[in-house]
Amino acid sequence: MNFALSDEQVLLREAARGALSRHKTVEAAREALEDPRALPDLWPLAVEAGWPGLLIGEEHGGAGLDAFDALLVAEECGRVLAAVPLLGLLPATAILDAAGDSSLGAVAAGDLRPAYVPARPPSELEQGWTVQPRSGFARAEAPHASVEGAEVVLEGEVAFVPDAPGASLLVAIGEDRDGSPVAAAVSADAPGLSVDAVTRYDSTRSLGHVAFASARGRLLGVGADVLADAWYLAHALIAAESLGGVQTCLDVSVAYAKERFTFGRAIGSYQSIKHELTEILRQLENARGLQYYAGWARQSAPDEFPLAASAARSAAGHALDSAARSMINIHGGIGATWEHDAPLFFRRAQLSRRLLGGTEDATDRVAEQSLLAAAPA
Amino acid sequence: MDLNDTPEQAAYREKVRAWLEANKLQAPPRSGSSEDGAYIASRRAWQRRLAEAGLAGVTWPREYGGQGLGPIEQVTVNQEISRADVPGILDVIGIGMLGPCLIAHGTEEQKSRYLGPMLHGDEVWCQLFSEPGAGSDLAAVQTRALRNGDRGWMLSGQKVWTTNAQFASFGLLLARTDPDVPKHKGLTMFIVPMDADGVSVRGLRQISGEAEFNEVFLDNVPLDEDAVVGGVGNGWATALTVLMFERLTIGFGSENFGSPARLSELIASDRAARQDAEVRRRLGHVITELLAVRFNGYRALTMLARGQIPGTEAGLAKVTMVNSAVVATDLAADVIGPEALDADSDWSYLISFLPGLKSAGGTEQILRNTIGERVLGLPAEPRLDKGMPFSELRAKEREAVAP
Ligand SMILES: Cc1cc2nc3c(=O)[nH]c(=O)nc-3n(C[C@H](O)[C@H](O)[C@H](O)COP(=O)(O)OP(=O)(O)OC[C@H]3O[C@@H](n4cnc5c(N)ncnc54)[C@H](O)[C@@H]3O)c2cc1C
Numbered sequence: 001m002n003f004a005l006s007d008e009q010v011l012l013r014e015a016a017r018g019a020l021s022r023h024k025t026v027e028a029a030r031e032a033l034e035d036p037r038a039l040p041d042l043w044p045l046a047v048e049a050g051w052p053g054l055l056i057g058e059e060h061g062g063a064g065l066d067a068f069d070a071l072l073v074a075e076e077c078g079r080v081l082a083a084v085p086l087l088g089l090l091p092a093t094a095i096l097d098a099a100g101d102s103s104l105g106a107v108a109a110g111d112l113r114p115a116y117v118p119a120r121p122p123s124e125l126e127q128g129w130t131v132q133p134r135s136g137f138a139r140a141e142a143p144h145a146s147v148e149g150a151e152v153v154l155e156g157e158v159a160f161v162p163d164a165p166g167a168s169l170l171v172a173i174g175e176d177r178d179g180s181p182v183a184a185a186v187s188a189d190a191p192g193l194s195v196d197a198v199t200r201y202d203s204t205r206s207l208g209h210v211a212f213a214s215a216r217g218r219l220l221g222v223g224a225d226v227l228a229d230a231w232y233l234a235h236a237l238i239a240a241e242s243l244g245g246v247q248t249c250l251d252v253s254v255a256y257a258k259e260r261f262t263f264g265r266a267i268g269s270y271q272s273i274k275h276e277l278t279e280i281l282r283q284l285e286n287a288r289g290l291q292y293y294a295g296w297a298r299q300s301a302p303d304e305f306p307l308a309a310s311a312a313r314s315a316a317g318h319a320l321d322s323a324a325r326s327m328i329n330i331h332g333g334i335g336a337t338w339e340h341d342a343p344l345f346f347r348r349a350q351l352s353r354r355l356l357g358g359t360e361d362a363t364d365r366v367a368e369q370s371l372l373a374a375a376p377a
Numbered sequence: 378m379d380l381n382d383t384p385e386q387a388a389y390r391e392k393v394r395a396w397l398e399a400n401k402l403q404a405p406p407r408s409g410s411s412e413d414g415a416y417i418a419s420r421r422a423w424q425r426r427l428a429e430a431g432l433a434g435v436t437w438p439r440e441y442g443g444q445g446l447g448p449i450e451q452v453t454v455n456q457e458i459s460r461a462d463v464p465g466i467l468d469v470i471g472i473g474m475l476g477p478c479l480i481a482h483g484t485e486e487q488k489s490r491y492l493g494p495m496l497h498g499d500e501v502w503c504q505l506f507s508e509p510g511a512g513s514d515l516a517a518v519q520t521r522a523l524r525n526g527d528r529g530w531m532l533s534g535q536k537v538w539t540t541n542a543q544f545a546s547f548g549l550l551l552a553r554t555d556p557d558v559p560k561h562k563g564l565t566m567f568i569v570p571m572d573a574d575g576v577s578v579r580g581l582r583q584i585s586g587e588a589e590f591n592e593v594f595l596d597n598v599p600l601d602e603d604a605v606v607g608g609v610g611n612g613w614a615t616a617l618t619v620l621m622f623e624r625l626t627i628g629f630g631s632e633n634f635g636s637p638a639r640l641s642e643l644i645a646s647d648r649a650a651r652q653d654a655e656v657r658r659r660l661g662h663v664i665t666e667l668l669a670v671r672f673n674g675y676r677a678l679t680m681l682a683r684g685q686i687p688g689t690e691a692g693l694a695k696v697t698m699v700n701s702a703v704v705a706t707d708l709a710a711d712v713i714g715p716e717a718l719d720a721d722s723d724w725s726y727l728i729s730f731l732p733g734l735k736s737a738g739g740t741e742q743i744l745r746n747t748i749g750e751r752v753l754g755l756p757a758e759p760r761l762d763k764g765m766p767f768s769e770l771r772a773k774e775r776e777a778v779a780p
Binding site: 001002003004005006009062068089125171220226250254258260263265266267269270275277281282286287288289290292295299300307308310311314315318360362363364366367368370371372373374375 | 378379380381382386448452471637638641642644645646651652654656657658660661663664665668669670671672673675676678679682685690693696697724743745746748749750751753755756757758759
């Protein structure tokens, strides 16, 4: 039993923090609200730090690290709202690595930037692979895929794909006529592929509506388990990134609660403020325990990874939601203005909770995994 | 990051499992009434067997009959006991909280007299701390210990919420020995034989209808000089040791209060519930919280194994654990309907027990105050009792509420 970070993991985290600290990412997030071009391109930083190859095996030029390590990096990015395209990148590299794809060397070196086009694995209540629609409650069908030799032809649309704009390679999932998932690596310049860049509310999150009109890609020979794993990996990543945000909300709010005085006392001595802050801490610690669980499970207990990643997403998603609101509340009026960082974290929380199927879908998945463990459907 | 046993830990687990396998038929049922003398006797006998097999006081030093092992082995034993579906030790309060306090603060004579019988269930112990006027504000205890001429002490006062007092042989009691100094300073810890003259115990019925805790009246109870634990006037420090072990005992390894597996089985077997989005959402949230308790427990265990004490984190774990257990039992009862509240249902005891558990071992508000101040470094609560002699404080309090 050893459930603590190793020395190497602590170093990795410190290195990530150090690298990110050289950029004014939070200020950039504010400026980008008015001018999206103000966002610095952090891809070179990611490449220099070796993040593209984090989950790629050493034989393909990667670092061959675990999800656990990737989650620590995502957490650091989340702390400072850094627009590093990990959410698109890492699940894509996991699929490419499992497929032993020819692009791996170039991806690990940072010459190609892949983006994962998420598809949700079927569940007890919802058969079939589904994707995010542009609007509305019902999930959309995954693109239709037909395999032609070593190629796949895709037809359909996936909305709000993280980090798709500017990616050089899209790792997409379609359903073939039998309902089996098929993965394809589609080059950004493939005829029939279009990526319509959008931002919604959170200036740091690059999103794209990805449309396939008979777009062709390279067949990636992986099974449904690898594609489901990518989905849960994306959940674990957004959870880690959210947890990083919660940490900042807590740190900033605690500092303010010690220095802001009303009625002759620091507001942090008032119990409702003190207890609101301990509630952020409680949720933060819970999310951290689950992040460790997810990181550990992907490597050591893959059967539990869907449960662990979904629980991590559910906990961290709610934690960021409430921490961002608490940060605003604890700061009083200024917390609701652009003068303060609080709205940036609030915007991050509001968008994150609605991406990748939404936080509550992850909560449902926790229920489903527990029910399946208790009694198969 | 590794949740697996090392080869030594695996061998230890195997040994524990084998013993439980061979002996579990002698075990009493996991639950029974604490007012049923025969049931309690069977639990004491079972504790004796566990102790003889080295499965009680796992972390106690060897010289006091323990195994001298670490927290990981203790957790291994807990896991195997629950896997074997047998009850654990009866005297959790003694072995988990009071014994460790005696080990830390007791004299050699006290340790050799009391620890062995405590470990073997021959003498059960109770914690005589809370009073009608002192719970969260424990240092406000008013039970008085007066010098009894030149030999020993004379004890008078009242304790309350004393779990297990109805069958305990001894209690560890916090009393005031000097009212003329500030309240944390004038306290002393005593060992009280529950059959001493002047001790009377009256059961207090809880929500479930059972009386697991009691009022204890102390009417001129004579105590020998050697009843003092940890020195006269040093009662607060001694009490803090107990409270630290109490947090560890309650905070961790208690994910099972929420019965996540039982809850999932219940819903999985009820078709309508299983497909209901709202039921699933509630289930998903509560399982998430209980998983967090489990994995934060592993983090804390790692700290313990390295010799660090995760005291305040245990407080957060308690808050999460109790609240999610409430949510879990509420959900189970919503699925089952009124039948869940039948005295024989699997859920009714827990449903009745949990509201009190919110207070036991520190209320949520008190835990949040402590965590806010110790972990987050927030400014302290305002208080009016600092530095004031206890005797004057009572008068001030009365003044404050006088019409
Ligand atoms: C099942 C059970 C078993 C127990 N077993 C034992 C035992 O074996 N031995 C023993 O000694 N005791 C035992 N207790 C007692 C327990 O420790 C106390 O109930 C607990 O410490 C609370 O004290 P109190 O009941 O006096 O409530 P109070 O301290 O009077 O609290 C009343 C309310 O006021 C709130 N409050 C108090 N102070 C503050 C503050 N500063 N800020 C905000 N809110 C505040 C509390 O949170 C609570 O909601 C047991 C209790 C229960 C329920």
